[in-house]
Amino acid sequence: MTSLTIAGLEGRPVSVADSTLAHFASDLEGSLLRPENPGYADSVALWNGMITKRPAVVVRAGSTADAIRTVDFARAEGLELSIRGGGHNIAGLALTDGGVTLDLSALRQVDVDADAGLARVQPGATLGDVDRATQAHGLATTLGFVSATGVAGLTLGGGFGYLTRRFGWTVDDLEEIEIVTADGALRRASRTVEPELFWAIRGGGGNFGVATEFTFRLHPVGPQVTAGLIAWPAAEADRVLDAFRRVTDAAPRELTLAVLRRNAPPAPWLPESAHGTPIILVVVCHSGTPDEARTDLEPLSSLGEPLANLVQEKDYTAQQAMLDATQPKGMHFYWKSEFVPGLSEGLLAAYQEQFVDLKAPANQIVLFHVGGALNEHPEDDGAVGNRDAAFACVTQAMWAPDSPAADANREWVRGAWQAMKPFSTGGNYVNFQTDDEPDERTRESYRGNLARLEAAKAAYDPDNLFRVNRNIRG
Ligand SMILES: Cc1cc2nc3c(=O)[nH]c(=O)nc-3n(C[C@H](O)[C@H](O)[C@H](O)COP(=O)(O)OP(=O)(O)OC[C@H]3O[C@@H](n4cnc5c(N)ncnc54)[C@H](O)[C@@H]3O)c2cc1C
Numbered sequence: 287m288t289s290l291t292i293a294g295l296e297g298r299p300v301s302v303a304d305s306t307l308a309h310f311a312s313d314l315e316g317s318l319l320r321p322e323n324p325g326y327a328d329s330v331a332l333w334n335g336m337i338t339k340r341p342a343v344v345v346r347a348g349s350t351a352d353a354i355r356t357v358d359f360a361r362a363e364g365l366e367l368s369i370r371g372g373g374h375n376i377a378g379l380a381l382t383d384g385g386v387t388l389d390l391s392a393l394r395q396v397d398v399d400a401d402a403g404l405a406r407v408q409p410g411a412t413l414g415d416v417d418r419a420t421q422a423h424g425l426a427t428t429l430g431f432v433s434a435t436g437v438a439g440l441t442l443g444g445g446f447g448y449l450t451r452r453f454g455w456t457v458d459d460l461e462e463i464e465i466v467t468a469d470g471a472l473r474r475a476s477r478t479v480e481p482e483l484f485w486a487i488r489g490g491g492g493n494f495g496v497a498t499e500f501t502f503r504l505h506p507v508g509p510q511v512t513a514g515l516i517a518w519p520a521a522e523a524d525r526v527l528d529a530f531r532r533v534t535d536a537a538p539r540e541l542t543l544a545v546l547r548r549n550a551p552p553a554p555w556l557p558e559s560a561h562g563t564p565i566i567l568v569v570v571c572h573s574g575t576p577d578e579a580r581t582d583l584e585p586l587s588s589l590g591e592p593l594a595n596l597v598q599e600k601d602y603t604a605q606q607a608m609l610d611a612t613q614p615k616g617m618h619f620y621w622k623s624e625f626v627p628g629l630s631e632g633l634l635a636a637y638q639e640q641f642v643d644l645k646a647p648a649n650q651i652v653l654f655h656v657g658g659a660l661n662e663h664p665e666d667d668g669a670v671g672n673r674d675a676a677f678a679c680v681t682q683a684m685w686a687p688d689s690p691a692a693d694a695n696r697e698w699v700r701g702a703w704q705a706m707k708p709f710s711t712g713g714n715y716v717n718f719q720t721d722d723e724p725d726e727r728t729r730e731s732y733r734g735n736l737a738r739l740e741a742a743k744a745a746y747d748p749d750n751l752f753r754v755n756r757n758i759r760g
Contacts, residue, residue, distance in 0.1 A: 290320075292342040293366040293384035295751070300364055307343070310359050316348030316392065329370065329389045330381060333434070335616040335687050337378030337721075341368070341387040348392065350464070350472065350498040356388045357496060358470045361751055368754035369492050372412050372436015376619055377721040379439075379492070382754050388496060390438065398423055398504070404461065407500045409438040413447075416502075417603045426507035426602060428456045431544075431569075431654075433607040434615070438497055443717035443756075444489045444670035446678065448513075448571035448605065451658030452539045453505060455670050457488035458663065464499035468751040472498070486742035489670025489732070491716055492755035493739075494746050508602035512572040512579035515608070516586060517556060517593045520564035523547065523638060529585045530568060531629045534655045540574035541582050547641045548650035551612070555594050564641060570597050571605050612648075613684070620683045620696050622703035623718035624710035625675035629653070633679075633709040640681075640702040646695055648684040651702055653677045669742075671735045672713040679706055680718060716756045725760035732758070 290307060294300035311318035319326040320343060329344040345356045360367040366385030373380045373391065381387050391410040396419035398405045405420050405427065414433035420426050428449040430440050445456020453459055462476040463484065473495075475484035487494050518526055530545045537543070550556050550565045568586055572579035576599055580587075587595065613619075626633060637651055657676035665673045681702045683695035716731040729736055739758055743750075750759045 290342060292363070292386065293382060295364045295366055295749070295753075299384070302363055302365070306363070310355065313355055314345065314348065314352050316346040316352050319344040319346060329387065329391070331373070331616070332378055332380060333374040333613075333615045334376050334378055334619045336618040336620075337381065339378055339381040339383040341382050342384050344387045344389050346389050346392060350466075353388060353390070353466050353496045353498050354470055354472060356386065357466050357468065357751070360386050361468060361470065366754065367751060369496055369752075371409055371438030372434065374435045375439050375717070376621055377719055377723075377756070379755050385754070390496075391436075396420075398425065400425060403504045405502045405504055407437055407502065409497050409499070411437045413437060413440070414603070414607060417606050420504055421507075421509050421601070421603050423504075424506055424509055425504035427459045427502040427504050428453045429606070431606075431609050432613050433610055437500065439492070440717065441500055442487060442489075442491050442497060444672070444715065446654070446656050448542045449505075449507065449573070450656045450660060451537070451542050452573070454659040454663060455489075455668070457668050457670055458660065459503040460488060460500060461503050462501040463487055463497055465495040465497050467495040468747040468749065482742055483746055486669050486739055486746070488668030489716070489735070490739055490742070490758065493743055493752050493758055495752060507573050510599050511602045511605055512576050512583075512597060512599055513570055513602075513605040513608075514596035514598055514600065515567050515569045516595045516597060517550070517565050517567045518590055519560070519593060520547065520566055520641065522590045523566045525589060526566045526568065526586075527634050527638070529589050531634075533582065533585050534629070537582060537655070538574060538578070539658050540578065541570075541572045542655055544569040544652055544654045546650045546652045547637070549644065549647050550593070551648070555596060557593060560593050562647065564644070565593060569609070573602070616687070617684050618687055618689070618692060620699050620720060621680055621718050622699050622720070623678060623680045623715045624703070624707055625672050625713045625715065626677045626679050626706075626709050627674055627711050628676050630709055633706060636705040636709065640705055644698070646683065646685070646691060646698060649695060649698060650682050651706075652680045652682065654680070666735055666738070669732060669735045669739045671733050672711065672731075674711050675713065678715060681706070719756055725757070728756040728758060728760060731756075
């Protein structure tokens with residue numbers, strides 16, 4: 287009898303008979319893929335090209351029932367199991383090396399009930415899938431800044447984007463989830479049904495099971511917003527940061543800004559003479575009226591001589607995809623994040639200092655304004671916590687796979703992050719953690735909610751079947 291060796295849960299390889307695998311595969315509505323099968327390469331190609339993990343088998347789920355079958359199979363055989371949504375996690379958590387990857391990316395249905403103001407979303411949907419479906423009704427829920435990101439991973443880690451200041455973390459608008467837990471049960475959880483499970487998955491990542499459907503509360507947004515970006519030469523950085531601070535201080539909830547320092551990309555909307563030179567950019571999304579946007583943005587739009595001002599009335603869906611081209615799939619990415627409570631002099635000085643002599647073409651530090659609705663919830667409203675965050679500070683490096691600058695870029699990120707860490711709330715975003723970050727960082731991101739999260743993990747996944755994630759039992 288022949289068999290396949292698959293990575294086991296206890297760190298030991300497990301021999302699974304071909305007949306057992308064949309029996310499992312024959313039950314699937316989707317397909318079971320080995321490395322030699324068409325489709326396998328797509329399933330293991332992640333956004334972060336640095337990740338080279340190779341599962342022994344990939345289950346391309348064709349239905350919720352396939353997710354249940356896979357959980358039962360992995361548990362029964364004692365196999366390491368990973369879950370792939372959009373494949374965007376920077377740490378490559380979608381894949382296991384040598385184990386079983388459950389790839390949900392074919393399940394992308396989004397059903398909008400405009401009258402009820404709800405969207406039901408399958409776990410393979412991207413942010414763009416959801417935005418397109420909900421905006422057809424002039425509705426939206428809070429999702430992130432790059433449209434190819436998976437809804438599943440983003441939501442389970444908390445989620446933030448241009449609408450966070452109005453509506454809170456993405457999980458604040460999560461009404462219900464359908465999830466396959468480690469015992470193979472398909473459960474629905476909400477604030478009133480299985481409330482402890484619901485509390486835990488609102489930020490607890492993939493620790494609790496395979497999410498097979500998300501139900502989000504929707505809000506009227508757009509379809510037109512006043513949005514885009516303004517870019518200045520870095521020589522203007524002090525004045526831009528001062529205006530950024532004043533505008534964010536006074537901003538209504540409809541206005542979200544992010545500031546970025548980097549070297550100018552060779553983009554057609556920038557003068558050629560600026561390409562490769564240090565610049566400072568402010569990204570803008572105002573979902574109020576155009577008149578309100580004009581007034582609220584005046585301190586920025588009247589500032590100095592911008593290299594480009596692309597702020598205009600545009601589709602919300604276009605704004606949601608505006609940054610896509612800056613984050614091409616397959617490049618190598620390395621990030622570090624902290625939540626910060628405000629824009630102190632010290633933080634802004636450190637921010638500026640990190641760019642002296644920065645040569646890397648695509649490295650940047652971003653300060654996303656997130657303060658607003660999320661601060662109005664108690665810290666223990668969902669595992670996500672971090673209700674004292676006003677900005678997310680994210681240091682990002684990107685380089686081509688064959689670049690010799692990998693080590694220098696990682697070093698730069700770590701150095702810049704260390705310089706800004708003293709200004710942190712003490713919390714960081716679990717969804718921005720890289721694979722070299724210790725378990726301690728995961729625990730830090732949950733702060734005062736950690737003990738309750740651990741208790742929920744012990745109740746719902748006592749054997750830690752769901753461990754290929756930012757694992758709270760790590
Ligand atoms: C370019 C880029 C931009 C981003 N911008 C933002 C942003 O604006 N706001 C923000 O909040 N985040 C942002 N993120 C971070 C993003 O939220 C995380 O990377 C998230 O993990 C991506 O989800 P995914 O489904 O694509 O991930 P995957 O890599 O597919 O999965 C990551 C992990 O999520 C869990 N998971 C995924 N699907 C399921 C499921 N169905 N059931 C249970 N667990 C599951 C698993 O633990 C899995 O290992 C961004 C990421 C990238 C790469």
